[in-house]
Amino acid sequence: MAHQSFRIAAAAAALALAPAVAAAQEQTLRAITAFPSGLAFSQSFLGFVEMVNERGEGVVQIDYAGGPETVPQNQQIDAVRRGIVDMQYGPASFYLGRMPEADAWVGSTVTAMEARENGGFEVMQQAFSDKLGVELLAHIDSGVQFHIYTLEEPPRDAEGNLDLDGLQIRSQPIYRSFFEELGATPISVNVPDVYTGLERNTFDGAGWPIVGIKDLNWDRFLRYRVDPGFFQTDLAVVVSPDSWEQLSEEARTLLTEVAAEYEKISHDNFQQIVAETDATVREEGMTVIELEGAARERFLDLAYDSAWSRMREAGTEHYDALRDAYYDR
Template sequence: MLSKRLKAISLAGIGILFILGLQVPSHAADKFTVRTVSAWSRAAQFESQQFVSFLEMIQKDADQKYPGQLVIDYKGAGEVIPTAQQVEALRSGLVDMIMTAASYYTSIMPEMDVMSLTAMTPAEERNAGVVDYLETLHNKKANAHYMARLGSGDLFHVFMAKPIQKVDDFKGLKIRVSPTHIPFMKSLGAEPVVTPPAEIYTAMERAVVSGYIQPVASIRTMGLLPVTKHMVKPGFYQPIVLVLVNLDFWKKLPDNLKTLLTENFKKSENLAMQNIQTKIKTELEEFQKAGVSTMQLSSDEAAKFSKMADDALMEVVLKKVPEEGKKLKALITKK
């Protein structure tokens, strides 16, 4: 109860900031302003840089087709609304659109962790009924319209200061993780350590942790190459980066603007797939130049590693939301 009150007070404080300096009407007679925030700043994450470029593309298209009807007002990232509170801000209508990670709102939708196991592209997910199911879940649980998945194709990897040859080598090691990775690291016998991303460099530099988990695309942007010696393969879990729209706001939009946003974000999904593959190729080349070695586990060890990752995630989800977890896993599994 206390945590809910604190969250309400915190969001109320943020709301005052919007009223005093940042707030603009969400919509007037013939004009709709989409108040938008992202989980990460443009300077810190490739995904945010890409998202802002997509917003600029959409705004240009709107200006050409429907002059004056749509304004995408990008407010910023965590400096505007703390990342962990952005989904709640969306749900309450404080903002109209967010780009966030699925792992940031598993407290209200535990089943979103299952999306980390998808082997499908966003286009395949639309054809397989995944998006329709996610739309129903988001409508009900988050007061949100599921707009798009922009984080595609990259995988999380364990980056180490010292080499790893087999699964048992993780036992006893402290590994910096995000919450989604905790059950997997525990199953390996490692000691998971949760820290803000900005503290990874210092934790590695001071040997507080022996390794950390991040997607390939973010390592150089975060300045982590100097403290990184090895990358463990295979990778596991996709970072799931999503665009969500407040459901009440979405319902008020005229059909022409709904169509414009939907079609442009479908285009953005495809571009994101292309961009991330190019980005990964470039990053791996830079890793090699910097002397970061790739430690590929043997086929047997790799299979064991991957199965343990999947099993650890699904065990947690199925304990919390068995029906949603089973259905979503079935939908994202290629037939």
């Protein structure tokens, strides 16, 4: 039910704001997503597609070709760069090895809308162009934080600090070093294999955004969640440079305007989904461990320092500008 809000909001915005367009040859962009179409994040991207197609009738359309079954995740950004597909939606942090600036979104404490206003988004556009060879169109679905989930109650020390010493926690590169600081042993498990691993008790927990925890049915096993959340989603919409150049000026203007509008629409929709999911998992018996006071601040400091330190150590001329724009803790 919640996923339908993306389509409804996009359609309403498109009808309310649709401009009168001059007759022109309609151009079509072929798009793919890093996630399967049924996941909440992909559903949000499809809301963006619908909004563009409503507003862009006669000018520009997006044809959704599918998820990783169409082009494998690890080949998608190069497929866009080479013009094999025109548009892609997925995490910027997939490319940390080539673009350390992705950590600015991971470690961000501001919204995508604020970053457009303060110049941060423009710096990220330059990084995407220089490091990945693609045009950054939007940072949608921002503001969704990550959490640590466990099978059993996570231990804390006498000061209330989270102590994951000895626990094996399903991880991914963006929070591996953070989990190690907490004493955990991060393990890499592909998303489709996590359910089986949890069912068999082969690891003790997982890091994951609050959105999607029920879609994947991981909440059947992960009965404890640590608050506060940390980091935020880093989901980019990128376009092939050749495809972008071949678009009419009208089409590029329309896509840019819809991208900025949809950043707010998707942010607000996900805040509602987060609240609904939080209420549901609590009602169904998930226990939320709320860190407080100095323990809470230490937890957040360790998280955000891990992202910004990683970017600084990787080396980028954009570090100072990105930290000023995206981090205000």
